[in-house]
Amino acid sequence: MKVVVLAGGKGERIGGDKPLKTFLGKPLAYWVFNIAKKINLPVYFSVKNTDQAQKIAEVLQRLNVPLQTIDFILDKHPELEGPISGIWSVVSKFKNEAIxxxxxxxxxxxxxxxNWLISLSEVFCHSFVILSKGEDKIKPFPGIYPGWLNEExxxxxxxxPKYSLFRLFNYLIDKGRVLTLEDSYINPRNFLNLNTLxxxxxxxxxFYLR
Known part of the structure; x- marks a missing residue:
């Protein structure tokens, strides 16, 4: 398996360059990368272009992250909006693995x-996209996306007619290819998105109150 951090979005609501925005004194890219490294699997950043890759690499190097531990996957489908383009680029690279x-x-x-998501995917031999779901909607990340998704x-x-991520989920659900987890049993911090300043x-x- 591989771990991939989706970092190719425009980040318009946060003022652009979302991976570089600071949380508790360090950029978001630093925090998520360090979490990903704890899984003891190869870690990649999914980015739109080399400019994004260079900015993330530079900020991580300034925080003493070794250059050889930073890998990037460039978007092959920049014409598509949203995370579906990054997901497609990654699963087309790792067709025989789960991500x-x-x-x-x-x-x-x-x-x-x-680690629980990874174990669950292994139990089912990576046969499903594994996502969490609340009362209102699917929560796509963190999630497991097997390489067979490339063909789908x-x-x-x-x-x-439209290429949104949630239209893709509906398509996959109709084909029985999605396993959804009830999020009421999962710590909500796992789904906390910092979309704005x-x-x-x-x-x-x-965090400081705690």
């Missing part, structure tokens, strides 16, 4: 939860 995807704006994910996305792109300030405030 644990993390979002760059989830710096409070617990390694124990990630190719079909989905041909038949769907206000979100970061509120999360920092809660």
């Amino acid at each position: 644990l995807f993390l979002a760059i704006d989830q710096p409070l994910v617990e390694p124990e939860f990630l 996305i190719e079909i989905f792109i041909k038949i769907s 206000e979100d970061i300030k509120e999360a920092e405030k809660c």
